Amino acid sequence: MTRPTTPDAARQAEAAHEAQLLQRVAAGDRGAPLEELYDRYERRVWAVGLRRLRDRGAAEDLVQETFVRLWRAAPRFDPERGTVGALLMTIAYRAASDLGRRRAGETTVVSLDIDVADGPAEPHGGTEEEEQLLLRDELQAALSTLSDEQREILRLHFQEDLTQAEIASRLDLPLGTVKSRVFYGLRHLRATLSEQRDG
Structure with a gap:
């Protein structure tokens, strides 16, 4: 027993x-x-x-x-x-x-909480602007690797500042589906950006 x-x-x-x-x-x-x-x-x-x-x-x-x-x-x-x-x-x-x-x-x-260079930009040297352009290019390349569904949900979340509940209502999706796509979309983006920089 x-x-x-x-x-x-x-x-x-x-x-x-x-x-x-x-x-x-x-x-x-x-x-x-x-x-x-x-x-x-x-x-x-x-x-x-x-x-x-x-x-x-x-x-x-x-x-x-x-x-x-x-x-x-x-x-x-x-x-x-x-x-x-x-x-x-x-x-x-x-x-x-x-x-x-x-x-x-x-x-x-910084959009999507992406880490940029640790040090401060040099004053009036254009370094900050160049860093932001590089960041934008890296981000666009990473976004292109997402599914259309993940990309649209992240766009609504970060660019239109909608909550996940609002996104679910607009796209007629279950809230759990939206949460999952945000979570895994962000995870994929960070992994892709990390690979780009390590490479």
Whole structure:
């Protein structure tokens, strides 16, 4: 006769399973394991965003930003130092603070959160303008690799500043489909841009 699972044992099993999911992400599997983590934590992260940012659209942006940061942090995750859930919620709170500062105009936002050169531009030297032109060209090349559906949703989200719910209504799509296309479209863009720069 097997003993019933205790709450502590169940939590430990869940933590071990999530650690394995994130380790698979770190190893290069950006499909099912990341989707499962997204399904597990999306609502909690969204709730953090709504509570901290007091805007549904900003809360949706927080979900996307948090999971992109989790994807980037996956190779550095150490299950001996904490759980995936704790890491993810820490990322969510930090991302919420960053988004809050952006919305207050305290930082400069680059479209689609693409990182540009770390150093400041040289004064009056044309460096900043050249960097922006290069960024635009890289972005256009990366956008061309997206599906038409992903590209249209990202255009509505970033250029027309529509929330994901508004996009779903305009395109007559389920909200979950819009969220998924935004998430995976951004992930694909960042991966493509990273490959362009590494190459």
